[in-house]
Amino acid sequence: MKRTTLSLIAVATALAAVTGFAALTAPDGTVEVPPLATGPMPVERSSLLCPAPSTSEVAETDYTSYTPAGNAAAGAAAKGDTAAKAELKPAPLAATPGGTPAGKPTTAKAPGTVTEPGKPVGAEANGGAAPALTGAATGALAPGWTVQQTTVVPAGGSRGLLGVACSAPDTDFWFPAASTAKERQDYVHLTNPDDTAAVADIELYGPEGALKSQLTEGIPVPAHSSVPVLLSTLTGEGAKADVTVHVTTRSGRVGAVIGSADDKLGSDWLPASADPAGTAVLPGIPSDATSVRLVAYAPGDDDADLKVQFVGENGTIVPASAQSLHVKSGMTAAVDLPDLTRGEAGSLLLTPSDPKKSTPIVAALRVVRGKGDKQEVAFIPATAAITARATVADNRAAGSTLTLTAPGATAQVKVTASAGTQGGTTVSRTVTVKAGTTTKVTGVVPAGLKGSYALTVEPVAGGGPVHAARVLELPQNGIRMFTIQTLADDRGSVRVPRAKQDLSVLGG
Template identity: 85%
Template sequence: MKRPTLSLIAVATALAAVTGFAALTAPDGTATAGAKAPAKLPVERSSLLCPAPTTSEVAETDYTSYTPGATGSGSAKAGTAAKAELKAAATAATPGGSTAKKPAAAKAPATVTEPGKPVAAEANGGTAPALAGSATGSLAPGWTVQQTTVVPAGGARGLLGVTCTAPDTDFWFPAASTAKQRQDYVHLTNPDDTAAVADIQLYGAEGELASQLPDGIPVPAHSTVPVLLSTLTGAAPAADVTVHVTTRSGRVGAVIGSADDKLGSDWLPASADPAGTAVLPGIPSDATSVRLVAYAPGEDDAELKIQLVGEAGTIVPASAEALHVKSGMTAAVDLPDLTRGEVGALLLTPSDAKKSAPFVAALRVVRGKGDKQEVAYIPATAAIGSRATVADNRAAGSTLTLTAPGSTAQVKVTASAGTGGGTPVSKTVTVKEGTTVKVTELVPAGLKGSYAVTVEPVSGGPVHAARMLALPDDGIPMFTVQTLLDDRGTVEVPTAKQDLSVLDD
């Protein structure tokens, strides 16, 4: 079944530059006297883009917006106006020439009024537009918006979840497809006042697929362009494709909406930047099918060792011990019976530590059997730096997983108040070296509505995190997985003492 054009997906949290002066240097390159170490201050502006959720008339979409409370990193400047809201974005002409109507102005949903209190809104049917928004002042550091859509029937059937994210100029999406049973759209959203031009390159098992749009894709200011991947190339349908989105001018938010005739639908977020190792967290304990897709963008092949970091420790799966990824080509491998009843994360490292090559990776994960299956996607995800948050958690159905692939680590996990009330609760969780821990019992007292979960590293090694939201419907184990990205809520601002002597002859 051909899926109707899903209007967008995208994102953005463009960090703001807070005030500060660059350190002056003397002619010999040494720093002037009086220069201090950079101060870490909260950002004062964040931007977000959310995709149009779906075109299904039976869909139900929830938006949850949240800014964590202040931490030890400081607070926004006194007197700075605080505001966090989303507004409708326009839908522009698609590369095929059809044009969608600009959505009518809509009341901004999920407007945050103070840190520490999530707010929610909903939209039903298939007319909800893409959203663009910004947060300023004390609401900017860590601002996050979760968009969750339930489509109970039709070609786009499934639970679709996405954390609205930031615009950029470079995105990698392994695990996409141009297969006949798949309808994969890349949604390009331009949050700026000037037009952007984007290039989309597709890479299959034999290398790059010839493009039918050599001149790039124009994305008008403040608009969204959805592009069906199979229309970008005349090559034969490919089951596993890596998508590379770059911009010639401007910046965009990018994400892929994927629908499978048999497996349902979900959003595929961008992978972490190419690197020699990768962690893919949040694999459900009852996954019935896991498929790893990877791509090596450099000049060298990537020889990858595959390991599962589970609750009991790190093992090499019997189904696949390694994956050879040729330079410029997409490789894939099925990992049947991977988790064996435990939540886990996939750890990919060089088979030979002396021959590391950069790669990107993502997982396609399936739960259920027969005609009662549901799909979700897990991209390679960087470790949490200072703090990360995921919104729209439910009293039942939410599972947080924490993975420490190297050293033992401690993290503070906080469940916020609910959108309708409740008391926040926190706990410190220890994640032993080479293990994954699941957290399901941390729910605000007196919870009403949904809540946000914030993870802050306390000590030890790096931690990777993901949240699975499961909302079963009519025997179908509908679910979606969101990996937790560092919220980049602070920025280092250098300070310096003015020294005019550097201007002397």
């Protein structure tokens, strides 16, 4: 997803102004340039958006908010920063296009706020009136601020365990593995964190290309509000099992995520895929997955021919069920991968069949565990490698499994378990992931844990790329309910360019 560079431009401009001032005011007439950092610096503000968790009256939602202690790239943030805040505020539901039900209005309070790096804060919200949330962290609490929203719906049409890492606002999102099928209820949730209205467009692409749609252009998202849009109401072309959704904004920024409920398979959140790229890694496939379906889309002008590989605990293999996938330009392609895992946790690796021809694609997996009426579903989007640091919150003493995949060279990472929301002591471990394999990490749990905790992953310098995901399992009524969250860089630091002194800008 594209990230704005306006803040970097402003920083560079300010630094240039400071440099010019120093040069003009040097007491002995010489040019003096103040020292300027060129490496990563801790961010001073982070924004996150959480969708409305559920409309079910029996829903139980847990929030975990956390800022890691320190910044791996630029040193620890200043301690004792009394101006630092990390808080979430309710974002009321706004009118939806085409008369889509907007749910119930609410005056519910937002979760508790983080007051200190390294200590997660938990909160609960029950019932179907919990709102979407918008939030910001500033000062020492901004670098790496992470919020996890976990919802259990034990019964009903939206039955399932739904987990999502609250995301940063953006202007461009791709969602393969969505659907307008009759058994699916897929809503795209658009949340606006800003003081002015945003305007969003939604495009749908099926197996034959773009779907004729209505009410998808110029969708208003009022300031500090959320709009859920039912995908099946946006097209009259009939039900499509596999759809790629493209969300962009004409003005403003939004958070976007798809909530999917299947009549037989349960429900979960579908986060956006990583930016279009020629190679994709989809991490976190459980060892006991009974069904895995790959959905991919090529947004450019060229078709994509992909080699499909499974990176398991014992190495990388080409699955017999689908050794390759052809993705036509502008069309959604899908393939089932039966017997993919063969008892190993792993990741799916997509690479160009011809190394000399790399065509950008986006991709996601629909993963099912269980059989019959005990099935449960989760989604895995293509996810970029962790380059600096990534965190996933709301891990439990039992039922949490971290998976690390090194698709290329051998890698090492430092895994840190934070203190618990109600007590416990931080624990760290260095983990080696052999080239072309996936490693399951268990047992990195805070000493004396009470409540839930966060896991932070930091690559050790000199190793290969690492992709990570967390599987959280919370059995309910004989169903092994689960959700999968992939780990992405936590945006805890930003690289500040060195400003070069130039007196020519001060006069003719």
